[in-house]
Amino acid sequence: MNFRRIMKIFPLLSLVVLSFVAMGCYPEHNQSTFDPKGPVAEAQLVIFWWILIGGVIVTVLVEIALIYAIFKFRRKNEDEMPKQVHGNIRLEIIWTVIPAIFLAIIMVPTIQTLFYASEAPKSALPQHTLEAIGHQWWFEFRYPNPENPEEEIVTANEVYIPVGYPIAINLESVDVIHSFWVPKLAGKVDMVPSEGNYMWFEADEPGEYYGQCAEYCGESHANMKFKVIAVPEVDFNAWLQYQAQPAFESGDPLALEGADVFKDAGCSGCHATKTVVKKGSKGRVGPNLAHLASRQDLAAGMLDNSNPDGSVNDSYLQKNLRIWLEDPNSIKPGNIMSAQAAVYTDENKKLTEAQISALVNYLTSLK
């Protein structure tokens, strides 16, 4: 293709690219940072605008100077050589001082916001704390048990918070570095193995806020999502109390059979169904399944079981569980369950159709 042809399609190409870029910025999108729903994300957005506006002013000034110089000092005809200069102390001081002033101005709100985001404000309200633990490729959450400070309530991939309260979050990882990001509530913070990290956020209004791992952590990094569900405090307390209850025991014969398969097929080796654990104890390889059927998604946001109003639809859940158990790898490439569970690695131990049906029935009963 010759240069002319490229120049002809260039405007069209840039339009297409620009429209894709703009699609990522529309504020209503659940992972857009342009419509913050909490004070931390708001403060960070203000910094973004300061830096963007400062950057635009500097860019425009530099471009104007550049274009001016190009025209003013260009070679006017073939036999005239423009004046050759080297160095200009006054100019150099000016173009060092102006950006320095801009940086100094932007530094003030930046440092303020750094301090603001680094620790939850001490308020009269009781503080809620939360442990978030990154695993390849899902998130474990633990709450202090209000009934017993020595214990923690465990769940996965879906986290409830009370609206209007600062939530202090301790971040950890059991394997590689992950990053905890809920764009509408706060900027990302790394989850570093054996090196605790900390952040806080607060939701101003009830809603579902999508989260995402934001640090490349292996094959299914892009499939490592979670949900923050902000609800009024009474609902939060009810939810937490409910999560602390033991898993529901169904009397349905197929579910009972499924519970047996769950033990016999080695599922319980990686999945706990006990909700309350000793504080700081090591979790298992896979997500806690005690109240799996009360969660909107399966496999860290990969399969949606919910009705439009957020309630769990049992028939979606059953369908999704079947898809997951038949071949987890087709949903989440490289996931540890298909890589390590004997029922997927050993042809002789493969789950039968009947076993899958029993498991689906049992897991759907875990409300």
Ligand SMILES: [Cu+2]
């Ligand atoms: Cu990741």
